[in-house]
Amino acid sequence: LSGGRRDAWPTPDQELLLRAALLPDGRALAAWQGLLTHLGGSEPDLAAQSLLPIVRKNLSALGIDDEHLASLDDAQRVAWASNQLLLHRTLPVVAELERAGIPTVLLKGAAFLAGPGAYPGTRTMGDVDVLIPTEARGAAIDVLLEQGLVAAGGAPPWYLVEYAPRYVPSHGFEDGRARQLDLHWHVLHWSCQPDADDDFWAASLPVELLGVRTRRLCPADELLHVILHGLRWNAIPTYRWVLDAGLIASGACGEVDFERLVAQARMRRVVAPITAGLEYLRELADAPVSGAAISDLRSERVSRLERIEFQAHLAQPRSRRPIERRTIQHQQYVRRHLSLGEKPTLSRRVRLERRRLGMVRWRDVRQALAGGRPGPGRPSSQVAAAIGSGSVSPSVPPIDFGQPVELRDPEVLRRYVAYGAWLSEAEGPSSPEPAGCWLAGREARLVLPLVRPARASLLLGIWADGFLNARRRSQRLRVSVNEHPVSALEIDAPHANLRDEGIVLPREAIAGDRTLELTLEMPDAASPVELGLDDDDREIGVFLRRLVLREPPRYEIGGALELGEGAAEGAFAGGWGAPEPSGRWTVGARAQLLVRLDGSPLDLDLEFDASPLVHPSRRRLRVEVAANQHRLAAIDYDHAVASCAPARVSLPARAWPRDGELLLAWRIRNPISPSALGMSDDQRLLGLFIRRISLEQANRQRR
Amino acid sequence: LETGGEVDWGATVVPSSDITAQEVEGELLILDLGSSEYYSLNDVGTAMWALMAEGRTLEEVAAEVCSRYEVADEQVRIDLSSLVAALREKGLITLRGPGGEPAA
Numbered sequence: 001l002s003g004g005r006r007d008a009w010p011t012p013d014q015e016l017l018l019r020a021a022l023l024p025d026g027r028a029l030a031a032w033q034g035l036l037t038h039l040g041g042s043e044p045d046l047a048a049q050s051l052l053p054i055v056r057k058n059l060s061a062l063g064i065d066d067e068h069l070a071s072l073d074d075a076q077r078v079a080w081a082s083n084q085l086l087l088h089r090t091l092p093v094v095a096e097l098e099r100a101g102i103p104t105v106l107l108k109g110a111a112f113l114a115g116p117g118a119y120p121g122t123r124t125m126g127d128v129d130v131l132i133p134t135e136a137r138g139a140a141i142d143v144l145l146e147q148g149l150v151a152a153g154g155a156p157p158w159y160l161v162e163y164a165p166r167y168v169p170s171h172g173f174e175d176g177r178a179r180q181l182d183l184h185w186h187v188l189h190w191s192c193q194p195d196a197d198d199d200f201w202a203a204s205l206p207v208e209l210l211g212v213r214t215r216r217l218c219p220a221d222e223l224l225h226v227i228l229h230g231l232r233w234n235a236i237p238t239y240r241w242v243l244d245a246g247l248i249a250s251g252a253c254g255e256v257d258f259e260r261l262v263a264q265a266r267m268r269r270v271v272a273p274i275t276a277g278l279e280y281l282r283e284l285a286d287a288p289v290s291g292a293a294i295s296d297l298r299s300e301r302v303s304r305l306e307r308i309e310f311q312a313h314l315a316q317p318r319s320r321r322p323i324e325r326r327t328i329q330h331q332q333y334v335r336r337h338l339s340l341g342e343k344p345t346l347s348r349r350v351r352l353e354r355r356r357l358g359m360v361r362w363r364d365v366r367q368a369l370a371g372g373r374p375g376p377g378r379p380s381s382q383v384a385a386a387i388g389s390g391s392v393s394p395s396v397p398p399i400d401f402g403q404p405v406e407l408r409d410p411e412v413l414r415r416y417v418a419y420g421a422w423l424s425e426a427e428g429p430s431s432p433e434p435a436g437c438w439l440a441g442r443e444a445r446l447v448l449p450l451v452r453p454a455r456a457s458l459l460l461g462i463w464a465d466g467f468l469n470a471r472r473r474s475q476r477l478r479v480s481v482n483e484h485p486v487s488a489l490e491i492d493a494p495h496a497n498l499r500d501e502g503i504v505l506p507r508e509a510i511a512g513d514r515t516l517e518l519t520l521e522m523p524d525a526a527s528p529v530e531l532g533l534d535d536d537d538r539e540i541g542v543f544l545r546r547l548v549l550r551e552p553p554r555y556e557i558g559g560a561l562e563l564g565e566g567a568a569e570g571a572f573a574g575g576w577g578a579p580e581p582s583g584r585w586t587v588g589a590r591a592q593l594l595v596r597l598d599g600s601p602l603d604l605d606l607e608f609d610a611s612p613l614v615h616p617s618r619r620r621l622r623v624e625v626a627a628n629q630h631r632l633a634a635i636d637y638d639h640a641v642a643s644c645a646p647a648r649v650s651l652p653a654r655a656w657p658r659d660g661e662l663l664l665a666w667r668i669r670n671p672i673s674p675s676a677l678g679m680s681d682d683q684r685l686l687g688l689f690i691r692r693i694s695l696e697q698a699n700r701q702r703r
Numbered sequence: 704l705e706t707g708g709e710v711d712w713g714a715t716v717v718p719s720s721d722i723t724a725q726e727v728e729g730e731l732l733i734l735d736l737g738s739s740e741y742y743s744l745n746d747v748g749t750a751m752w753a754l755m756a757e758g759r760t761l762e763e764v765a766a767e768v769c770s771r772y773e774v775a776d777e778q779v780r781i782d783l784s785s786l787v788a789a790l791r792e793k794g795l796i797t798l799r800g801p802g803g804e805p806a807a
Binding site for chain 1: 723725727728732734736739741743
């Protein structure tokens with residue numbers, strides 16, 4: 001039935017099925033017979049299967065019966081049983097949300113079953129749609145995760161909390177036990193302002209379903225929602241919206257206040273789709289739609305942009321023309337920044353578009369007209385993504401060593417990001433999200449002025465999240481400073497986060513400089529479309545949270561360097577887990593420490609107190625120790641020798657650094673996770689748990 | 704249902720806590736939430752289920768069905784005992800004796 005789909009409108013065969021389901025007279029039979037002739041013996045698609053119960057019910061009510069209809073008896077029973085299973089398993093999660101103080105509203109299928117005209121075998125539901133207050137989305141997601149649900153498509157939690165709400169109104173959650181819940185933080189794609197749903201909440205009605213007290217939208221709002229949801233391209237055919245809308249219009253959920261529907265359509269600037277939807281309902285299914293409502297809507301002036309926007313939403317995203325894409329992006333931005341009912345005048349549109357494109361200042365406009373300074377990875381669909389001067393003003397406040405550079409701070413972005421940070425849709429260009437900012441496309445550059453010139457190597461601590469899910473399991477992040485490549489990181493699912501990952505900025509790349517140019521390359525940047533999350537086609541690199549520049553600590557020969565909580569973080573040059581009370585784990589194939597030494601070269605003994613991750617099923621662990629690229633020793637840990645005395649290796653004077661900087665490295669052969677060994681659910685690739693290190697003069701040790 | 708070959712007509716039916724049942728288009732649908740299997744009852748079975756769900760004894764159910772459908776008492780008792788046996792076999796109900804004790 002879905003063959004030949006070009007847009008979200010039903011195909012001719014789908015229309016026959018809808019007419020058989022909805023028309024109240026012999027035309028329903030004619031449609032049914034026409035459908036049988038067209039289809040022959042082919043199997044109906046999933047969307048059609050979900051409509052078959054109501055076809056059976058409608059034709060039976062008209063006294064029509066035939067062998068094909070008789071074969072649909074089971075469809076009613078299956079629809080009822082699958083709906084009951086879904087509701088019995090999923091509604092307890094809704095109850096948990098309510099118990100956690102998060103109010104809920106049931107939408108679409110579940111709302112029909114909670115309504116006064118509920119017919120339990122009407123159509124099959126794929127999931128339970130639940131609206132929660134926008135500001136409660138983080139808490140609601142926590143409840144769902146506690147209940148054992150996971151985000152569909154493996155979407156990262158930060159994406160759902162901090163990114164998706166700006167572009168999509170909901171995301172699906174599921175588990176392996178048939179629980180399917182679509183969590184809505186907004187009702188509509190079209191209205192994602194912070195106050196977009198206040199009116200829906202105010203008019204919602206209390207209901208109880210399977211003992212769970214919740215709410216549903218009033219019939220007019222539910223009709224608005226169903227039409228707008230249906231008249232939008234979806235990979236899975238959504239033509240059953242016609243059935244739902246037809247039932248609502250006929251009063252199955254209570255009397256529809258068409259005046260309210262018209263007022264809502266005007267206020268939310270969705271007159272074009274609502275008019276088209278109501279006219280279609282009346283034409284196709286003789287639905288009792290108020291003629292006065294259609295007249296009112298038709299007399300409303302609809303801007304050309306809104307008409308293009310509507311047509312673009314009907315079309316398959318990949319077939320949208322460039323003007324349709326740009327119109328959607330402009331309209332989304334305008335819709336999010338104007339409160340409900342506020343008219344998008346030309347001056348407001350220009351002001352908002354300049355903000356969206358990062359062209360608030362006239363010199364930004366000039367730069368854009370001159371080809372901009374886009375940065376190599378700028379996505380073609382986003383002029384705004386990377387426009388910037390490529391440098392920052394020399395007058396911006398310098399950064400002190402150890403001072404966190406929080407990318408969630410709008411001032412930080414304005415001062416230090418030359419290009420490549422996403423222009424947030426919240427406050428205008430260079431405005432970050434609550435926890436950081438996402439980087440656009442494949443390259444971003446920050447220019448960091450220092451309080452004093454770097455005299456030696458520095459350590460850069462970086463906090464970032466990969467944009468990963470089941471379709472993309474790892475992402476590369478290359479870091480350069482002053483055009484010198486310094487690190488090539490791999491962010492792997494499920495360890496998708498970098499938390500204070502240390503990167504050495506070597507003396508030769510930065511010595512004497514008062515300004516560091518930090519370039520982040522993300523060759524695997526991808527759009528949510530590519531990851532199958534939603535239809536946003538802009539490329540995202542990583543979500544950058546924080547940077548810290550540190551000077552490595554000075555180490556006095558004979559002293560001990562504790563690695564547990566409270567240790568000098570400036571020493572950790574990558575490959576370490578979070579500090580624990582008595583030490584920390586090496587994570588991955590290499591962990592490094594950087595310290596500064598005083599004095600003349602000496603033969604030293606390096607001692608480190610460490611325990612290996614060994615197990616009866618992984619009995620040996622080989623660790624190589626190096627200092628400033630000099631291999632010092634290889635140590636084999638054995639499960640049979642569980643209690644390990646501190647390891648001691650010689651560090652000859654020839655390995656003594658000329659510049660006093662000692663970079664110690666532990667290379668772990670085949671690190672493994674406790675999870676893989678069945679020890680815990682920790683999926684980090686661990687090697688050694690190191691508590692402390694010390695350096696002693698060699699002859700002193702021997703004495 | 705049967706004790707020593709005798710039907711305990713004084714017993715009442717207790718639906719399992721792991722089922723849900725609803726009348727849809729004139730037939731009763733019963734879903735076992737544990738196994739995900741569903742069952743349907745015809746109109747007479749639906750009427751019997753409704754009476755049993757009211758807490759009536761099997762004796763009372765049989766009498767009510769006899770008068771409602773004008774069917775011989777013996778036939779109704781045969782049908783009712785078959786239905787109850789089938790529902791018990793599927794784990795959809797248990798029986799409780801006149802004193803509230805579980806019936807065999």
